[in-house]
Amino acid sequence: MAEVVHETEHRHEAPRGFIRRYIFSLDHKVIGIQYWFLALFSVFVGLTLSIFIRIHLVWPQAHIPLLDKLSPTGAPHGQITPEYYLALLTLHGTIMVFFVLTTAPQGGFGNFALPIQIGAEDMAFPRLNMLSFWTTFVGLVVIMLTFFVGDGPPISGWTAYPPLSAVGGASGPGQAVGQNLWIISIAIFCVASMLGALNFIATTLDLRARGMSLMRLPLTCWAWFITAILSLLSFAVLLAAGALLLLDRVGGTSFFIPGGLIVSDKIINHTGGSPLLWQHLFWFFGHPEVYIAILPGMGATSHIVSTFARKPIFGYKAMVGAMGAIGFLGFMVWGHHMFISGMSPYSAFAFSVLTMAIAVPSAIKTFNWLGTILGGKLRFPTPMLFALGFVSLFVTGGLSGIFLGQPAIDLFFHDTYFVLAHFHLIMGVAAIFGIFAGTYFWFPKMFGRMLNETLGKIHFWITFVGVYAIFMPMHFLGLVGHPRRYSEMSGFEFLKPLIGLHEFISLGAFITGAVQLVFLFNVFWSIFKGAKAPANPWEATTLEWTVSSPPPHDNFAGKHPVVHHGPYEFGVPGAEKDFIMQDSPEKVTAGN
Amino acid sequence: MALALALVIALITLATVAVFAARIWWFPAVISAHGPAVDHQIVLTMYVTGAIFVLAQLALAYLIWRHRDRGDGTRARFFQGNNKLEATWTIAAAILFIGLNLMGYRVWAGLHFMGAEPGSTQIEVWGQQFAWYFRYPGPDGRFGPTHVDKVDDATANYLGLDRDKDQDSKDDIVTSTLAIPVNHPVQLILRSKDVTHSFFVRELRFKQDLVPGMIIPVHFTATQTGRYELACAELCGLGHYRMRAFLQVLSDEDYKKWLENMAAAQ
Numbered sequence: 001m002a003e004v005v006h007e008t009e010h011r012h013e014a015p016r017g018f019i020r021r022y023i024f025s026l027d028h029k030v031i032g033i034q035y036w037f038l039a040l041f042s043v044f045v046g047l048t049l050s051i052f053i054r055i056h057l058v059w060p061q062a063h064i065p066l067l068d069k070l071s072p073t074g075a076p077h078g079q080i081t082p083e084y085y086l087a088l089l090t091l092h093g094t095i096m097v098f099f100v101l102t103t104a105p106q107g108g109f110g111n112f113a114l115p116i117q118i119g120a121e122d123m124a125f126p127r128l129n130m131l132s133f134w135t136t137f138v139g140l141v142v143i144m145l146t147f148f149v150g151d152g153p154p155i156s157g158w159t160a161y162p163p164l165s166a167v168g169g170a171s172g173p174g175q176a177v178g179q180n181l182w183i184i185s186i187a188i189f190c191v192a193s194m195l196g197a198l199n200f201i202a203t204t205l206d207l208r209a210r211g212m213s214l215m216r217l218p219l220t221c222w223a224w225f226i227t228a229i230l231s232l233l234s235f236a237v238l239l240a241a242g243a244l245l246l247l248d249r250v251g252g253t254s255f256f257i258p259g260g261l262i263v264s265d266k267i268i269n270h271t272g273g274s275p276l277l278w279q280h281l282f283w284f285f286g287h288p289e290v291y292i293a294i295l296p297g298m299g300a301t302s303h304i305v306s307t308f309a310r311k312p313i314f315g316y317k318a319m320v321g322a323m324g325a326i327g328f329l330g331f332m333v334w335g336h337h338m339f340i341s342g343m344s345p346y347s348a349f350a351f352s353v354l355t356m357a358i359a360v361p362s363a364i365k366t367f368n369w370l371g372t373i374l375g376g377k378l379r380f381p382t383p384m385l386f387a388l389g390f391v392s393l394f395v396t397g398g399l400s401g402i403f404l405g406q407p408a409i410d411l412f413f414h415d416t417y418f419v420l421a422h423f424h425l426i427m428g429v430a431a432i433f434g435i436f437a438g439t440y441f442w443f444p445k446m447f448g449r450m451l452n453e454t455l456g457k458i459h460f461w462i463t464f465v466g467v468y469a470i471f472m473p474m475h476f477l478g479l480v481g482h483p484r485r486y487s488e489m490s491g492f493e494f495l496k497p498l499i500g501l502h503e504f505i506s507l508g509a510f511i512t513g514a515v516q517l518v519f520l521f522n523v524f525w526s527i528f529k530g531a532k533a534p535a536n537p538w539e540a541t542t543l544e545w546t547v548s549s550p551p552p553h554d555n556f557a558g559k560h561p562v563v564h565h566g567p568y569e570f571g572v573p574g575a576e577k578d579f580i581m582q583d584s585p586e587k588v589t590a591g592n
Numbered sequence: 593m594a595l596a597l598a599l600v601i602a603l604i605t606l607a608t609v610a611v612f613a614a615r616i617w618w619f620p621a622v623i624s625a626h627g628p629a630v631d632h633q634i635v636l637t638m639y640v641t642g643a644i645f646v647l648a649q650l651a652l653a654y655l656i657w658r659h660r661d662r663g664d665g666t667r668a669r670f671f672q673g674n675n676k677l678e679a680t681w682t683i684a685a686a687i688l689f690i691g692l693n694l695m696g697y698r699v700w701a702g703l704h705f706m707g708a709e710p711g712s713t714q715i716e717v718w719g720q721q722f723a724w725y726f727r728y729p730g731p732d733g734r735f736g737p738t739h740v741d742k743v744d745d746a747t748a749n750y751l752g753l754d755r756d757k758d759q760d761s762k763d764d765i766v767t768s769t770l771a772i773p774v775n776h777p778v779q780l781i782l783r784s785k786d787v788t789h790s791f792f793v794r795e796l797r798f799k800q801d802l803v804p805g806m807i808i809p810v811h812f813t814a815t816q817t818g819r820y821e822l823a824c825a826e827l828c829g830l831g832h833y834r835m836r837a838f839l840q841v842l843s844d845e846d847y848k849k850w851l852e853n854m855a856a857a858q
Binding site: 081082083086155156157161163164167171172173257258259260261262263264265267273274275276309310311312313314315316317318340341342345346348349352353355356357359360363364366367368370371373374375376377378379380385388391392395396399400402403405406407408409410411412414415416461464465468472475476477479480481483485486487488490491492493494498501570571572573578590 | 593594597600601604608611612616617618619620629630633634637638640641644645648649651652655656659660661662666667668669670671672673674675677678681682685686689690692693694696697699700701703704705720721740741743745752785786787788790792794797798799800801803804805806808821823824825826827828829830831832833834835836
C-alpha cells in the first residue's frame with residue numbers, strides 16, 4: 001500500500017473583493033456563518049412574537065408601544081386583537097420551525113463544520129451552497145413581508161390546515177394575500193433545503209479525507225448526513241403540498257376543498273377535495289421535520305458531552321444506529337398527529353405502535369449519554385452546560401410523547417397545552433439548547449475569539465431554569481384540558497381559574513426572553529473584543545481543531561489531512577495526553 | 593458548577609413531581625362510560641413516565657456531580673460501550689413502551705372499532721365559524737337533506753333545510769345546545785359547514801374533528817347529568833377561542849320535555 005501523501009502545491013486563496021468574500025461567498029464557512037446570522041435574526045423575531053403572545057394572554061388590554069405602527073388594524077393603539085394574536089402565533093411557529101430550527105443546526109453549523117470535520121476543502125458544490133443560502137434568505141424576506149401587506153400575516157397556524165388556509169379572505173384576516181405569501185415563502189424554503197441537503201449528502205459521501213471511514217465520522221457528521229436525507233425526502237413532499245394549496249387558492253383547483261362549503265355566508269365554488277389529504281402530506285413532512293430539528297442537536301450533544309467528559313462516547317455504533325432508526329421510523333409515524341382527524345381508527349392504532357417504537361432509539365441515546373458521563377472527568381464550560389441541559393430537556397420533552405402517542409389518551413390531550421409543552425420542550429427548547437451548545441462550542445472556530453464565559457453561564461442558568469418554568473406548567477394547563485390557540489380565556493368558564501398559571505408562565509417567558517439579550521451582547525462583544533481563540537481551546541479531537549481559529553480559506557492550507565483515529569479517543573490508556581487528535585500519527589489507539 | 597447543576601436538575605425534578613402528585617391542576621370529573629378507562633391509562637402512563645423521569649434526571653444529576661473533574665490530574669475511566677447493556681435497555685424500552693400502548697388499546701377499540709349500539713340516540717353536530725348547531729331527527733327518526741343555497745342565518749335556517757319540500761326535514765329539530773339523555777348510548781354525526789372544527793367536552797374525555805366534506809359518526813354514553821362546556825379544539829379562525837356551546841346531560845324525563853319544548857320552538 002502506497003503511503004505517499006500528495007501535498008498539492010495549489011492553494012485556494014480567499015477572494016479579495018468584499019462582496020465575493022462575505023456576501024456571495026462560495027466558502028462553506030462564510031455560508032455557515034451567514035446561515036447562523038439568518039437564524040439569529042429569525043430567532044429574535046420569533047422570540048419577540050412569543051413575548052407579544054404571552055403579553056396578550058395575560059393582559060389582553062395591554063397597549064404595546066409601536067405595535068400599532070406595525071399593524072394599525074391588528075393592534076389598534078398597540079392592543080392585540082384576537083385575530084392578530086393568531087397572526088402572531090402563525091408567524092412565531094413558522095419562523096421558529098423553518099428559519100431557526102431547520103436553519104441554524106443544519107445550514108449553520110453543518111455548513112461551517114462538516115467539511116472541516118471530514119477533512120475537505122469545501123462542500124461538494126460550493127455554488128449550490130451559495131444558492132441554497134440566498135434562496136433561504138428570499139424565503140425569509142417573503143415571510144417577513146406578510147407583516148406589511150394586505151391585512152397582515154395568515155391566521156391559520158404553522159400547520160395551515162385547509163379549508164381555513166384554502167378558501168381565501170372570507171375565512172378571516174390575513175387569509176388572502178398573507179396566506180399566499182406564506183405558501184410562497186415555505187415553497188422557496190423547501191427548494192433551498194433540498195439544494196442544501198443534496199450538498200450535504202454528496203459532501204459526506206465523496207469528500208472525506210484519507211482514513212476518515214464512516215465509522216470514524218464524528219457523530220455530528222452522522223447527524224447532519226441523516227438530517228440531509230430526511231430533508232431531501234420530506235421537503236419535496238411539503239413543496240408539492242404547498243403547490244397544490246396555492247393552486248386551490250389561485251388556480252380554481254380543489255385538491256383540499258370539498259364541495260358544499262359556505263364560509264361567512266359565501267358559497268365556496270369548489271368540489272371534490274379532501275382536507276385530510278393536506279394533513280397527510282403536511283405531516284409526512286412535518287414529523288421528519290421534528291427530527292430535522294433535533295438530530296443535529298443530538299449530534300452536537302454527543303460530541304460535546306464526550307469532549308468535556310474526557311471520555312469516548314458510550315456506544316458509538318449504537319448512537320449511529322439509533323439516529324438511523326429515528327430517521328427511518330420518523331417517516332412512518334406522521335399519523336400520530338391525526339388520531340382524531342377523522343382518519344381511519346385502525347391506522348391510528350398502527351401509527352401509535354410505530355410511534356412507541358421510535359421512543360426506543362430515543363431511549364438508547366439517553367442511556368448512552370449517561371454512559372458517556374459515567375466514569376468521566378467532567379469539565380463545565382458553557383457548551384457542556386447547554387449540552388447537559390439538552391439531555392435533561394430531551395428526557396422531559398420525550399416522555400410526554402409517550403402520552404400523546406397513545407390514541408386513547410390523545411382523546412383528551414390532543415390540541416391542548418399538553419401538546420404545546422411536549423413539542424416546545426423537545427423540538428423547540430431542546431433543539432435550541434443544541435444550537436446554543438454548538439454556538440458556544442464552535443464560536444471560537446467561527447470567529448477566532450472566545451465567547452465570554454461569565455456571560456455564557458448567566459445565560460445558561462437563567463435560560464435552563466426559565467424554560468422549565470415556562471413549559472412545565474403548560475402540562476398542567478393540558479391536564480385541565482386547556483385548548484391551544486385560544487387568544488383569550490374569556491370564552492370559557494373553565495379557563496378563567498387558569499389565569500394565575502398563565503401569569504406565572506408569562507413571567508417566566510419575560511425573564512427568559514430578557515436574558516437572551518445577554519447572549520446577543522456576548523456574541524457581538526466577543527466578535528470584536530473577545531479573547532483570541534487558540535487552535536484547540538477545548539482539547540478536542542476532531543479535525544476542525546487541528547487548524548487555526550478561524551481556519552484558513554481552504555481549511556487545511558493546501559494540505560490533505562490523513563485520519564488515523566476515531567473521533568472520540570479521550571483518556572486512551574498509554575496515550576501521551578488524555579486526548580488523541582484524529583490526524584495524530586500516535587500509534588496508541590482506542591481500536592477504531 | 594457540578595454541584596449547582598446537579599442540585600438544579602434534582603430540584604426541578606422534585607418540584608415537577610410534587611405539583612403533579614398534589615393534583616393542584618387536574619382533569620375535571622369524568623362523566624362518560626369510557627372516561628374512567630381513559631383516566632386510568634393516563635394515570636398509568638404518568639406512573640411509568642414519572643418513574644423514568646425521576647430516575648433519568650436524578651441519574652443525570654448524580655453522575656454530573658459524581659464524575660466532575662476534581663483537578664487531581666487523573667484520567668477518565670476508559671471504556672467505549674457495552675453491547676449487553678445496550679441490548680438490555682433496547683429490549684426493555686421496547687417492551688415497556690409498546691406494552692403500555694397496547695394496554696390503552698381497548699378504550700380506543702371500544703370507541704372507534706365498533707359502531708354505535710342499535711337504538712342509540714342520533715344527533716347531528718354542525719360546526720361553523722364560530723358556533724355550534726345540533727339537529728335531532730324528530731319523531732320520524734330521519735334527518736332531511738341540507739341545501740347549501742338555503743342556508744340563511746337571518747331566518748334561523750342555519751343548516752339549509754327545506755321544510756316545505758323535504759318530508760324528512762319537517763320534524764327536524766335544530767338547536768344551539770346539545771342535550772342528551774343520561775346513561776343512554778348517543779351517536780353524534782359530526783359535520784362542518786366551512787372549516788375544520790373539533791368537538792371537545794373535557795368531562796366526556798372525548799374529542800373528534802369535524803371535517804368539511806366528511807360525515808363522521810362517533811358514539812359514547814354519558815353517565816352523569818349536568819351542564820358542561822363544549823369547546824372547539826381545532827383552530828378555525830379569529831373567533832376560535834369563543835366557539836362554545838353547552839352539553840346538557842339530562843334525565844330521561846327532562847330530556848323528553850326538553851325535546852318537546854325545542855320542537856315547539858322550531
